[in-house]
Amino acid sequence: MDIQLKTGCFDDAALVRRVVFMDEQGYENEFDAIDEDPNCIHVTLYVDGELAGCSRVFPEELERAADAEAPMSPACDLDEGVAAGETYIMGRVAVLPSMRRRGLASKIVEASDTCARDAGAKLIKLHAQEYVLPLYAKAGYTQIAPVDYEDEGQPHVWMAKRVDGR
Structure with a gap:
């Protein structure tokens, strides 16, 4: 299995997101202005040349600027010194x-961590669907808030991880 990770392939990321979040899970508001911001890093993963998955990482300030109604990350102990x-x-x-079921999500998370760190991140936060909490916990993320239903009524949890070696 030959795995390749790329950045900057928004069209491929959009295809994955449309299939998974809109067609499969029924989300309506999958795309936003953040996707078009040059500071948003789109990560895509390919297996043997075939598109398999994606993610995005971006400075937290973009979310606040793009959508005042978006769920905002809570403060936590990991914010210290950031x-x-x-x-x-x-x-x-x-x-x-x-x-x-091939461990690809873990590879996407790891690549996303690296991309964010390389772009200047010390801390990464995410608002994960509750059922995938174990994926992020295995990657070193800790829960920083209780379960909420702020994202289209689906149970989500805020998690965070330092990526600066602290």
């Missing part, structure tokens, strides 16, 4: 149904 612009948000982690 300056403005050093917190990134990871989201839209998805694997196409035909590519699941």
